[in-house]
Amino acid sequence: MTTRERILNSIQANQPSLLPLPEQFTFTSSFPDLTKQFSDSLAFVGGMAVVVPDHKTIEAHLKEHYPGMTSVASTCPELAHLADRGLDVADPHELASLNLTIIEGPLAVAENAAIWVDERQLPHRVVPMITQYLAIIIRQSTIVPNMHDAYKKLKVNETGFGTFISGPSKTADIEQSLVIGAHGARSLIVYVLP
Amino acid sequence: MSQLTLDHASASVEFNKNEPRVDWHDETLWFVRTKRDRAVAQIPEWEQLREAASQIKNHVLSNMHDLLVQFEENAKQNGITVHWAADGAEHNAIIHGLIQKAGATRMVKSKSMLTEECHLNDYLTQHGIEVIDSDLGERIVQMRKEPPSHIVLPAIHLTKADVGETFHEHLGTEKGATDPQYLTEAARQHLRETFLTRKVALTGVNFAIAETGGFVVCTNEGNADMGAHLADVHIAAMGFEKIIPRAEHLGVYLRLLARSATGQPITTFSSHFHRPRPGQEMHIVIVDNGRSRQLGRPDFRNSLKCIRCAACMNTCPVYRRSGGHSYHSAVAGPIGSILAPNLDMKQNADLPFASTLCGSCSNVCPVKIDIHDQLYKWRQVLMQEGYGPTAKTVSMKAMATVLESPRLYRMAGKIGRGVLRFAPVTVENRFNPWYNQREMPEPPAESFRDWYVNHKKS
Numbered sequence: 001m002t003t004r005e006r007i008l009n010s011i012q013a014n015q016p017s018l019l020p021l022p023e024q025f026t027f028t029s030s031f032p033d034l035t036k037q038f039s040d041s042l043a044f045v046g047g048m049a050v051v052v053p054d055h056k057t058i059e060a061h062l063k064e065h066y067p068g069m070t071s072v073a074s075t076c077p078e079l080a081h082l083a084d085r086g087l088d089v090a091d092p093h094e095l096a097s098l099n100l101t102i103i104e105g106p107l108a109v110a111e112n113a114a115i116w117v118d119e120r121q122l123p124h125r126v127v128p129m130i131t132q133y134l135a136i137i138i139r140q141s142t143i144v145p146n147m148h149d150a151y152k153k154l155k156v157n158e159t160g161f162g163t164f165i166s167g168p169s170k171t172a173d174i175e176q177s178l179v180i181g182a183h184g185a186r187s188l189i190v191y192v193l194p
Numbered sequence: 195m196s197q198l199t200l201d202h203a204s205a206s207v208e209f210n211k212n213e214p215r216v217d218w219h220d221e222t223l224w225f226v227r228t229k230r231d232r233a234v235a236q237i238p239e240w241e242q243l244r245e246a247a248s249q250i251k252n253h254v255l256s257n258m259h260d261l262l263v264q265f266e267e268n269a270k271q272n273g274i275t276v277h278w279a280a281d282g283a284e285h286n287a288i289i290h291g292l293i294q295k296a297g298a299t300r301m302v303k304s305k306s307m308l309t310e311e312c313h314l315n316d317y318l319t320q321h322g323i324e325v326i327d328s329d330l331g332e333r334i335v336q337m338r339k340e341p342p343s344h345i346v347l348p349a350i351h352l353t354k355a356d357v358g359e360t361f362h363e364h365l366g367t368e369k370g371a372t373d374p375q376y377l378t379e380a381a382r383q384h385l386r387e388t389f390l391t392r393k394v395a396l397t398g399v400n401f402a403i404a405e406t407g408g409f410v411v412c413t414n415e416g417n418a419d420m421g422a423h424l425a426d427v428h429i430a431a432m433g434f435e436k437i438i439p440r441a442e443h444l445g446v447y448l449r450l451l452a453r454s455a456t457g458q459p460i461t462t463f464s465s466h467f468h469r470p471r472p473g474q475e476m477h478i479v480i481v482d483n484g485r486s487r488q489l490g491r492p493d494f495r496n497s498l499k500c501i502r503c504a505a506c507m508n509t510c511p512v513y514r515r516s517g518g519h520s521y522h523s524a525v526a527g528p529i530g531s532i533l534a535p536n537l538d539m540k541q542n543a544d545l546p547f548a549s550t551l552c553g554s555c556s557n558v559c560p561v562k563i564d565i566h567d568q569l570y571k572w573r574q575v576l577m578q579e580g581y582g583p584t585a586k587t588v589s590m591k592a593m594a595t596v597l598e599s600p601r602l603y604r605m606a607g608k609i610g611r612g613v614l615r616f617a618p619v620t621v622e623n624r625f626n627p628w629y630n631q632r633e634m635p636e637p638p639a640e641s642f643r644d645w646y647v648n649h650k651k652s
Contacts, residue, residue: 014490022249112459126423160469173331177374184416
């Protein structure tokens with residue numbers, strides 16, 4: 001008998017009789033203003049949301065916030081001219097010198113400021129972690145109240161990889177002092193377009 | 195790694211020698227517990243969420259066989275290679291084999307309590323493989339050759355001065371430096387270099403989805419992602435109980451996990467892996483290691499619902515004052531104390547006694563595990579199986595004899611009162627564990643029975 005069969009047989013012999021899945025496992029959250037809730041949640045987890053009318057304003061804000069930044073990449077066509085490098089490398093290790101990356105997020109969650117991105121937005125899976133600074137552009141209309149709503153809209157296996165990002169990389173492993181910028185991006189700015 | 199061999203009570207005595215440090219440890223963990231409370235108060239449906247999480251897991255436990263088969267089939271279709279390991283030794287051998295096949299001698303690893311349970315690092319080191327833990331807390335304790343003392347906050351027992359000292363020795367930071375920002379930056383540079391040079395990365399699994407054949411890994415640092423996305427081979431190690439039926443159930447668990455763990459609304463990264471990236475190999479090792487045995491124990495099977503948030507540890511008055519290492523088990527605290535006796539009843543017989551049975555653990559558990567009831571039940575199983583502490587076994591027997599005989603009981607009472615009054619030193623000494631943290635009672639002049647008999651006469 002293989003290990004697989006032994007484990008599965010042992011599980012079958014030991015598991016209790018079948019109990020049904022609960023019928024109610026999704027809940028409704030109501031927030032008076034989804035964008036405000038999203039922005040507040042993001043601030044709580046160390047990121048910053050900026051509500052902007054158009055891509056021009058994003059450009060101005062980025063230039064002001066990261067003056068003289070080089071090694072910038074963008075997957076957003078409207079901001080392609082800000083990029084001085086592409087992400088179409090063969091080996092993701094070549095992205096180690098990325099400073100600022102601008103990507104787009106198709107879905108965001110108000111309750112916890114999580115933004116879903118998958119391989120349709122990421123030329124390489126490691127992009128949002130390996131870059132020193134990260135900017136994500138979302139649309140106001142794509143903000144849903146909570147995680148249940150998000151999973152109703154998502155097909156998690158549509159691509160091979162997808163992740164919810166909520167804030168910049170952080171750690172509190174040294175005496176519970178919060179430090180932003182552990183391994184991944186040192187900051188996260190989210191631009192909210194109408 | 196050095197493992198403590200003391201039992202919990204003796205190890206706690208060691209820990210308690212440094213009183214200010216115990217107070218600090220207690221307060222630090224309570225601070226995390228209060229953050230949890232604040233996060234929970236934001237969710238009006240918190241109790242219904244816990245109930246849903248518990249019921250989904252009830253279904254999982256009762257349908258484990260089919261869900262795992264479904265998961266395996268879908269994972270294979272996704273291009274993930276699935277391995278099965280009956281115990282820690284097989285788990286370690288499979289992983290070692292995969293590293294050898296990749297022609298590697300070094301591996302980077304993100305947090306996985308399962309690999310701690312299986313002592314993977316020791317095994318690989320003995321076989322000439324260098325393993326670097328990439329979670330900051332785990333890296334700190336790894337440098338110090340200690341096991342993690344907490345499943346979410348591995349270095350919670352260390353002060354920033356301790357970390358400064360460790361980094362000075364291993365990373366060449368300035369002597370005496372204690373600024374967390376500076377120390378984290380040093381670790382960031384060191385670990386980035388590691389991520390960029392390892393061909394094999396290992397991660398744990400927080401949730402595996404039967405319906406889609408994929409799995410989710412949650413971190414705040416992004417270390418699991420950095421390792422996995424840059425490596426040629428990604429190995430994920432998973433206890434079989436991590437399975438959930440459908441992706442939409444993640445909505446329940448991701449809302450509960452980080453809030454219960456650290457008071458955050460969600461971890462920074464909740465990464466869903468379904469297929470290896472082009473050119474990459476992805477493996478998943480599904481481990482039993484006693485879990486199917488626990489599944490067969492009706493009183494204890496609920497412990498397999500655990501999602502490893504550590505809320506029970508942060509709230510536990512015993513854990514906070516005895517430190518994670520005193521539990522001498524990969525998973526410490528209340529949940530560890532009901533999981534560990536299943537792994538080795540003799541070795542871990544002391545752990546279910548490391549509790550006041552106050553029930554706080556069960557109250558905060560996001561999946562409603564009856565932790566304190568199981569601690570109580572384990573005590574009875576352990577005493578019946580003959581794994582109770584000798585002193586306790588002997589004194590329980592003596593007590594049973596005394597309580598069975600009214601004459602003996604009255605005599606013992608008389609002797610006890612006499613001894614307390616005339617020779618207090620026989621009980622007020624350090625060999626009497628009851629006296630260690632307590633004043634002995636003032637002995638009454640007569641027993642209640644004598645008083646009653648006398649008053650009835652008049």
